[in-house]
Amino acid sequence: MLPLAFYERDVAVVAEALVGATLTLDGVGGRIVETEAYAADDPASHSFNGLTARNAAMFGPAGCAYVYRIYGLHLCLNVTCGNGSAVLIRAIEPMFGVAAMQARRGTAKRELLCAGPGRLCQALGVTLTHDGLPIDRAPFALIEGDRAEVTAGSRIGITRGTDTPWRFCAVGSRFLSRAVRLK
Numbered sequence: 001m002l003p004l005a006f007y008e009r010d011v012a013v014v015a016e017a018l019v020g021a022t023l024t025l026d027g028v029g030g031r032i033v034e035t036e037a038y039a040a041d042d043p044a045s046h047s048f049n050g051l052t053a054r055n056a057a058m059f060g061p062a063g064c065a066y067v068y069r070i071y072g073l074h075l076c077l078n079v080t081c082g083n084g085s086a087v088l089i090r091a092i093e094p095m096f097g098v099a100a101m102q103a104r105r106g107t108a109k110r111e112l113l114c115a116g117p118g119r120l121c122q123a124l125g126v127t128l129t130h131d132g133l134p135i136d137r138a139p140f141a142l143i144e145g146d147r148a149e150v151t152a153g154s155r156i157g158i159t160r161g162t163d164t165p166w167r168f169c170a171v172g173s174r175f176l177s178r179a180v181r182l183k
Contacts, residue, residue: 001136001141001142001143002021002063002136002142002143002144004061004062004063004136006063006144007062007063007079007080007081007082007135008062008063008081008082009081010081011037011038011039011081011085011086011087011166012037012039012166014037014079014081014087015035015036015037015087015166015168016035016037016150016152016168018032018035018079018087018089018142018168019032019033019034019035019148019150019168019169019170020032020145020146020147020148020150020170021142021143021144021145022095022141022142022143022145023089023092023124023140023141023142024096024097024124024140024141025124025125025126025130025139025140026097026125026138026139027096027097027141028096028097028100028101028123028124028125029092029094029095029096029097029124029141030092030093030094030095030096030114031092031093031095031145031148031170032089032091032092032145033091033092033093033148033169033170033173033175033176034089034090034091034092034167034168034169034170034173034175034176034177035087035088035089035090035167035168036087036088036090036155036156036166036167036168037085037087037088037166037168038078038085038086038087038088038166039084039085040058040083040084040085042161042164042166043160043161044155044158044159044160044161044162044164045058045084045085045086045161046058046068046086047059047084047085047086051084054068055068055084056132057078057080057086057131057132058078058080058084058085058086059083059084060080060082060132061080061082062080062081062082063079063080063134063135063136064079064080064132064133064134064135065077065078065079065080065126065130065131065132065133065134065135065140066078066079066080066086066131066132067121067126067127067128067130067131068128068131069128070117070118073118074117074118074121074122075117075118075121075122075126075127075128076088076117076118076121077089077117077120077121077124077126077130079135079142088117089117089120090116090117090120090156090167090176090177091114091115091116091117091120091173091175091176091177092114092120092175093114093170093173093175094110094113094114094123094175098110098113100125101113101114101123101124104122104123104125105119105122105123110175111174111175114175115175115176115177116177116178117177119177148170148171149170149171149172150168150169150170150171151168151169151171151180152165152166152167152168152169153165153167153169153180154167155167156177156178167180
């Protein structure tokens with residue numbers, strides 16, 4: 001497991017360092033291939049306007065899950081870094097419990113199982129009950145992996161802070177939510 005000190009760093013540093021780590025929920029998961037960083041002073045962050053019931057986990061301790069619903073439909077999983085910052089887990093390469101992921105997602109295509117935060121949460125079985133739970137204890141496991149070659153680019157699906165290159169992706173991964181546009 002990654003030590004608490006791993007998460008208690010600058011959110012962009014943590015977001016880049018998580019690429020290549022292994023994330024599982026109840027033994028289902030894989031290698032993280034795409035993340036996005038969101039800091040408290042970032043206008044695209046849920047914490048930008050302060051503490052709310054929805055974003056409370058972002059203001060709690062580092063190393064916890066921040067789970068929220070987007071578009072009233074999909075869930076997103078983040079790892080908190082303390083002080084209102086968090087890393088969105090955008091995509092993983094499915095490695096463990098692939099049959100369970102395929103059943104939850106209704107597709108056999110490995111490239112589509114966890115490519116995007118909503119798909120990832122559905123495939124792993126993430127629910128709102130996971131919000132605020134420590135990421136280093138069951139049912140989660142987040143383990144350091146082999147360092148991946150990482151590229152950075154613009155974040156996806158935001159309207160503010162769009163020029164901040166805080167989307168981090170494993171170079172050459174076919175499991176990304178979308179191709180990286182380099183500047």
